[in-house]
Amino acid sequence: MDTLVAGGAGFIGSHLCDATLAAGHTVWAIDNFATGRRENVAHLAAHPHFHLVEADVTEPLPPDLPSFARIYHLASPASPNATSPRSYMQLPLETAAVNTLGTQQLLERARRDGARILFASTSEIYGDPLVHPQTEEYRGNVSTIGPRAIYDEAKRFGETLMIAHWRRFGTDARLIRIFNTYGERMDPDDGRAVVNFAAQALRGEPLTIYGDGSQTRSLCHVSDLIRGIVAVMEGEGLAGEVFNLGNPDERTMIDLAHAVMTACDTELPLVFHPMPTDDPTRRCPDIGKAQRLLGWQPTIPLEVGLGRLIAAFRQELDRPAHATS
């Protein structure tokens, strides 16, 4: 079976390439490296069923691709941290395009090929939620003009395109809303809380807390997420459905900072910075639908997953490009 993974050189996309290859698919990773990294898929270079195609999914796809049975659309910047050049705040129009024009283009391809297509949406579509935990029915509390809006609204419209295609043409379109996910192959420079805390803890620097650190997130290890993504794609009769995928283990950012320090076997000061505008105060998925319909739930405790991330970061930060003198 030929499977397209748009964004296949990214953090989550590269793990999805591993999983779909292991399931026996022939995998075509399409990536323009806007935020992804070649090293994420370097281990697959010699795999006989893996193909890496450098292309932008907002442009016409290269002509020499096969007819696909599965299309995963994970291509999009994902970090909100404006200090990172790879954040959606520094790539606003690229983010808008890939989640709308890119989605439309991949939907047309899915329709032509008779493929199932899955779009990676996000918990950000709930904005700063007023309902807790967030169920798939909740419609969100989102600004159209705030600093996070380019990502949130692009994902919301991407979802709308998916469902419109399903209604109009019967395209087998499936939606997932990913809640904060972490793990090996995260980019240490992309500015997300877990990677900042891990890099700071390993370098012996104070950990940067934005606001008072009482805001919450619920963190899912990437291996759990990948099982959920594949379950949504491979489940029968799920066209037009949307699933929250995340770990309901909700933590404050202060708790997360301490968990990272424990995983690094260190204690360091916390340094407080201003809270970014429109930063959600609470976030936690209701995963009841995924549990009922897919039999899916996360199994990796935060402390275990952080151990894996820290081990990977230790190796990466020791390499010359990241090592400090």
Ligand code: NAD
């Ligand atoms: P990532 O930045 O590591 O991966 C995204 C990949 O998409 C990168 O390899 C990037 O180069 C590629 N890409 C971007 N624009 C492209 C384009 N126009 N054409 C081709 N490739 C393009 O981010 P990630 O954390 O792996 O996120 C993957 C997906 O999951 C994204 O759609 C993101 O919005 C979604 N998501 C992630 C999280 C999370 O916690 N990591 C949470 C919610 C949603």
Ligand code: UDP
């Ligand atoms: N955050 C923090 N310190 C950092 C980076 C992020 O306290 O060095 C906070 C951020 O303000 C947010 C939370 O941690 O409240 C999660 O941020 P992240 O960028 O990981 O993802 P988000 O869920 O906001 O997209």
